[in-house]
Amino acid sequence: MSWIAQLKNRRPSLFWRTFLLLCGLLFFSVIGWLQSFRVLSELPYSQGVAQHLVSTVNITKYALVTADPLYRLDLLKVLAAREGVLISPRDETDKVVRLSGEGFNGLIDQLVKTSLGPETIVATRVNGNNGLWVSFDIDGDAYWLQTKDDALDPPYGTAWLWWALAAGLASLFGATALTRHVIQPLARLSLFATQLGRGQDPDPLPEDASTAEIQAVNSSFNQMVSDLKRIEADRELLLAGVSHDLRTPITRLRLEVELADLPEDSRNAMVSDLEQMENIVNQFLAYARRSNEDQVMVNFGEAVEAALQIARIESDATVKLATRLDPEIWVMAHPLELSRAIQNLVTNAQRYGRSEDGTLYLTLELKREPDGRTALLTVSDEGKGLPAEERERVMRPFERGESARSGVTGSGLGLAIVDRIVRRSGGTVQLGDADPHGLLVRVRFPIVTKGALKKALKEQDKAAQKLEERR
Structure with a gap:
């Protein structure tokens, strides 16, 4: 239903x-x-x-x-x-x-x-x-x-039917043309807003529109986008600058702690704090960094497996991992950003999704949705989960859940980075409840169609052949 x-x-x-x-x-x-x-x-x-x-x-x-x-x-x-x-x-x-x-x-x-x-x-x-x-x-x-x-009975004959048909077709053509003329600027504005929401950089809206109202809307929208870009650039510059400047004293402090004659417990506690600070700086840099490369076709299942290998999740004895990955799902994304998003989901589960016995029961499943056009990646754990009223809040930058539930803290950027990366590829991130308990993260990506997949594979083969010929 x-x-x-x-x-x-x-x-x-x-x-x-x-x-x-x-x-x-x-x-x-x-x-x-x-x-x-x-x-x-x-x-x-x-x-x-x-x-x-x-x-x-x-x-x-x-x-x-x-x-x-x-x-x-x-x-x-x-x-x-x-x-x-x-x-x-x-x-x-x-x-x-x-x-x-x-x-x-x-x-x-x-x-x-x-x-x-x-x-x-x-x-x-x-x-x-x-x-x-x-x-x-x-x-x-x-x-x-x-x-x-x-x-x-008035002798209408059949001539009026042809006239009525011609008038109806002309009316439908006129209605279509009029509707397109009225809707086209709004459709362009909607497409522009969608691309902007995905993190893309679309061409500015035309400011020489035929009507004064559309011209005013396009001009105001272009000005708003320009202001947002400037604010975004200033924020990225600020985060990158602060993060870069903090790296040097953190590294120096860690070196001094390692060389200092301190009790083992104190040294471990200080190293743990410094590692947490360094992780927060890395999160700042990851959030501020924006990929300038074009999106490419990526095998989603292989990207998930590679991200798990980089995170070394399988070598962790306290993690029970279960994966069910469809190997024939292709999406358009930035490979490095996609890997970073998956690693952030795994890291988030490691921090907040452990059961009472300290073990992380982590399940990753990748499949096609019933419509056949959307890929669904689910990441679930068996931890305490997240209350429904906090799910929307933790998706925003610098927002965290209740730290008391796990005893750990973070920068509050992990899920925000995931959401930002996924939206750039036209996808969505949704938080829910796992069965029987825990947090369930649903990540949806548009699937590359078979026609586009065949075309891209042919282009890759041609490029490989040209490279071999040059050699």
Whole structure:
């Protein structure tokens, strides 16, 4: 049921929302236009049909009255054969279905009665025979005039369908063009913000937009990005400078402690403090350092195994390691930064994820998510875990969890560095609860598609061949 929940939580894009609103507006406008056309054409059409009926009745009546009695039968046959007009006597016992009094028909009935008299009957069926029937009198004798009933239905034909189709296509094209024109600046702004959030350096937004509002937004956004870059550069410079300057006295103090004549316990405690200070300095440098290299295609499983080897986690007797890694997952990342992120997760587990017996039960699993487009790396331990209210806070720089839960302290940059590296590759980091207890870290990366993977492998093979040829 998870995909149903995701479908419910998914929001339509602004393009489709605006496009559908425009299509709905066009649809109801066309419906309103057709209704207006129908109302405006109702009176002229009804007058034309009524005038046709009245003229047919009057001409037929005059022809019968003035015709020679010997030729009346021939006249009736000619009217029936050529004009489709039948004359028959009317009787009181005739079963009559009168013309309905709604819309066109009601107006036709009213106009016919106005011209031929209020006693005139306009019917659609007489004695089970369909047609358009009109009653009239000749010298006191009652008759029916029957003609075709197709006059009651406006002869629209099929031409209007083609015109409606052409108008609909033109309207859809216009709605698409208008929607793209309105949404394109916002889509560019959204893409720019996404790239900026991933740590990339996108091109500035155009400040020569066609509208004053978009121009003002782009200019303000570019200025904001410029200010953020300057603040980021100043912070990186400050952290790098402070960290670099602290390395020398820390190294000197450690050397003096090692050479000094001190009790073993005091020396170990001081060395431990100095190692912790050096580790904090290293974390400062790692957080301040930004890779200028382009992202490359990396085998995620091999990167995890290499990071574990560098961390020497398997040689630690107090660590019980379990790994389940999919070997065929490729992502776009900076290899060194990806290794650093994995090592930080392992180090974080070593510090805070140990069980009560001092053993770290560490599990790393790498797999594809059901959508097939996302790689999921989970790092879990069986320690005390982290309260839900603190998870968002510890992802920020210089924030730590409760040190009392493990008795150790750090710089508060480990998870912040992981989050920063992962976001540069378009991924996400999420903290949760492990089963049965402990901390579970979920790291998601977009998977490189098979087409891009084949293309990259071919390019690598070509580059290797060229290198061999040069040698």
